[in-house]
Amino acid sequence: MVAQNGLAVALAAWTAAPPADTLHVHVDHVLDGQERDWLRALSSAGTTVSWSARSTLPALALEVQPRDDPMGGVTARVAAPRSARVQVGDAASPIDSMVLDARGGAITVPIASQPLSVRVGSSQATAASADSLLARRVVVLGRGGWEGKFVIAALEERGWLVDARLAVAPGIDVTQGTPEMLDTSRVAAVIALDSAADRDASRIGAFVRSGGGLVLEPEAAGRPAFVGLAAGGVARRERPASITVADAAPRRALAMSAIAPLHAGAVAIEWRDGRVAAAARRVGAGRVIQLAYDESWRWRMSGGEGSMEAHRRWWTQVVGAAAYQAFAHTATSSATDAAPLASLYAALGAPRPALDAGATAERHGLHLWMIFALGAMLLAEWGSRRLRGAP
């Protein structure tokens, strides 16, 4: 049979009919979980089940992971054929669409009911996150100043729990929470703003090597105490002359100490005018993000509409990129179907050539023809006997 919209009806009929030896399904779409399970059940009941496809079916897979963001949301990573247009949605409505390159794609969904689904043509994959992130704190260390104040504000307004120690005079700090307690059981990342973090460098190093995250602003990154952790060197500070912070791309207007040269193993993650503005490096089990900016507060204060939210979001991305992530496993919905084509292969094996399907159909036809011929022969025999007057 060729599967159309009524495959479920056809499967029900097959299931109610006397058991068949073989069943071949020729499909024009990737079977969904119910159809796959039904065929697998028939196979388990003794019917030899095979399948083929009218055309190449899209290999589609979806993974959903929680974002490291107190505001919640998930990141959906999609694998699909190159140049395929993928529609992402949840149970309520479509959310976004994207065209994938050879590496696949990812989309961040700030608010969505799970599970999420992605669709390419008539094929659909559905997945939900099996984990949720455990809340951890961020520790901010530096001098009292606008940068520290507004980094803390941005993170707290985004929902992070922040401990801080801001030095305001020799031997005098303004503290918030318990910033001295650095361990991965309670802290996701440390942000070291400047030389005031020097005194914690050895503890921060141990924290990072055990899996914690570290964000270094330029002054801290250039300190001898942090050379072993930094992602690269710190170039001379420069301020763009002709751009205002209110422009559409506010980070372009910030003063910048480019990261150069990059240390071995470090990778650039943000560029500005051909120079590295942010870089990442793995140290032990932890991650370090080095930034070229030290006055991000100007973005928040002087940027255009939406700059406060953009500043918060950017800092959350920076911290999330470095942070130690602790997951709690959550129940997985049985209604998900994260990789339908792969599951079809797993359930029924590889497709058989369409020729086999024809042969199968012919065998079924042969049986019917033989029954018809046998009936006709019996009818002829009965007629012959009646004409000859035989009993």
Added chain:
Amino acid sequence: MVSEFVFATVQYESGDWDSAPLVPANLIDSVARYTSIPVSPTGVIVPLSSPDLMRYPLVYLTGHLPVRLSDAERRSLARYLDRGGMLFVDDHNHDVDGQFHKTVTDEIRRAAGPLVELPNTHPLYTTFFHFDDGPPTTSQELNGWGDNLVHRHLMAVVRGGRIVVLYSNKDYSSEWGYHPENKRFLSVDNTRLGVNIVVYALTR
């Protein structure tokens, strides 16, 4: 070079915004004297309606005369406070019946909401120097000038646990209006609360 703290005085179109010209230098001196916070040796004057207001997350506003803000000034002030700026206002008249008090508190209410009494246990009073009894009394209060009252509390607009507007009827603008070198004649530096205001703004 890290960004340094710049003391900014707000210029508004009505009234006498420049009634306390010695206060900025005196507070800059105190911040430099007592803290390790990098501070600019000179202050700035910033028009309330100017985009440059956003470069100074703490600003000081004072005067004797009625304060009636223009629409542009009101919009700018509201935006400034929404972004995280902090406004410190001192009534140079020390007079709750004075025109400055009546008009500027009305403008504050329109831009940020109503002022409430700030508890004397607020972190503002312990963030650097400790003031166990709340805001220090000024000589203007003790001399019976203005409204002839000793104000026991400062007022504030607080958002999310953070002071966005700090308002004083104590006339610190007179109390702190002298040349910094004359601090040596004081047994206790009377600008210490000003240091707390700056440190609070920079850290909270």
